Amino acid sequence: MIEIGKFNTLTIARGTSVGLYLTDGTTDVLLPNKYVPEAWNEGDEFTAFIYLDQEERPVATTLEPLIKLNDFALLRVSYINNYGAFLNWGLEKDLFVPFREQARPMEQGKRYLVHMHLDEKSNRLVGSSKLNQFLKNEDLDVTEGEEVDLIVSHFTDLGINVIINSKYKGLLYQSDVYEDLRLGERIVGYIKTIRPDNKIDVSLQKGGVEGIEPNAEKVLDELRASRGFLRLTDDSHPEDIKTVLKMSKKSFKKAIGTLYKQRLIEIKEDGIYLVQS
Incomplete structure (x- = not known):
C-alpha cells in the first residue's frame, strides 16, 4: 500500500512520455520526467517520496522534504490566502495550514514549528501549529536515563519545552542548558525524571x-x-x-x-x- 507523506520503495511499472509509473502492485503513481534517473529498467525497485500534486493526485518525487508524515519541522510561510497559510517544505507544492490549525495567526515570511498529518476528511496532507494535540504523555515507552531525540518547541521563563521522540512533551530546565538552542532544533537528550503525572524532565547530559x-x-x-x-x-x-x-x-x-x-x-x-x- 502506497503511503502518502512518506518515502516508499516501489517497482518501476513502465515508462511514458511524461515520466515513470511506479507501482506497489495495486496502485500506480507518476514520477515526472524531471526526477527520472538516466538509467532504469522495468521491474527495478525505486524509492521516492509520495505526496499530492495541485490536483490532489498522488505523485512521486526524489526531492527530500523538510517534513514527513506525523513529524515536526520548522517551516517558513510562503504566502497566505483566504483559506490559510502555505508553508515551504522543500517540494513544488507548499504545505497547507488551515486557519483552524494555527495556534496564532501566521504571517508571511515567518517560520513556525508545525506537525504534518493526513486530514481524515479530505485525505490531504496538512500542517498544524497546534502541537499539543499530537503529543500524549499517557502511555510512555521511555525510561529514566534513556537517550532520546528532542525538538526545541517553545521557550519559557522556567526552561525550554521540547518534543521527545516526536511523541511526548518534555521540559528542559534553564539551569541545565549550557548552549544556545533554536526553535525547531533537533538535539540528543536524556530522560532525567518521569513524574507521577507522567510529566517528563529531560537533560542534555547523562545523569549519574x-x-x-x-x-x-x-x-x-x-x-x-x-x-x-x-x-x-x-x-x-x-x-x-x-x-x-x-x-x-x-x-x-x-x-x-x-x-x-x-x-x-x-x-x-x-x-x-x-x-x-
Whole structure:
C-alpha cells in the first residue's frame, strides 16, 4: 500500500512520455520526467517520496522534504490566502495550514514549528501549529536515563519545552542548558525524571556516573584545542565554565576529578594542564 507523506520503495511499472509509473502492485503513481534517473529498467525497485500534486493526485518525487508524515519541522510561510497559510517544505507544492490549525495567526515570511498529518476528511496532507494535540504523555515507552531525540518547541521563563521522540512533551530546565538552542532544533537528550503525572524532565547530559565520561572527554578535547591549558579551576565562576565548556560547574568538577585520578591532567592554581604523554 502506497503511503502518502512518506518515502516508499516501489517497482518501476513502465515508462511514458511524461515520466515513470511506479507501482506497489495495486496502485500506480507518476514520477515526472524531471526526477527520472538516466538509467532504469522495468521491474527495478525505486524509492521516492509520495505526496499530492495541485490536483490532489498522488505523485512521486526524489526531492527530500523538510517534513514527513506525523513529524515536526520548522517551516517558513510562503504566502497566505483566504483559506490559510502555505508553508515551504522543500517540494513544488507548499504545505497547507488551515486557519483552524494555527495556534496564532501566521504571517508571511515567518517560520513556525508545525506537525504534518493526513486530514481524515479530505485525505490531504496538512500542517498544524497546534502541537499539543499530537503529543500524549499517557502511555510512555521511555525510561529514566534513556537517550532520546528532542525538538526545541517553545521557550519559557522556567526552561525550554521540547518534543521527545516526536511523541511526548518534555521540559528542559534553564539551569541545565549550557548552549544556545533554536526553535525547531533537533538535539540528543536524556530522560532525567518521569513524574507521577507522567510529566517528563529531560537533560542534555547523562545523569549519574555515566554522565561524567562525556564531560571528561569534552574537557580533554578543549585542552587539546587550547595547547594543553585551560584557565579554569574549582574556583572559576559558573558562567566562565559554561562559556568555555558548555557545562555546569558541578559537571566540570566531576570531569576534572575523573581526569586527575586517571593522571591525564594536572590541576594548578592558574588552571588545568594536559599531561603530555
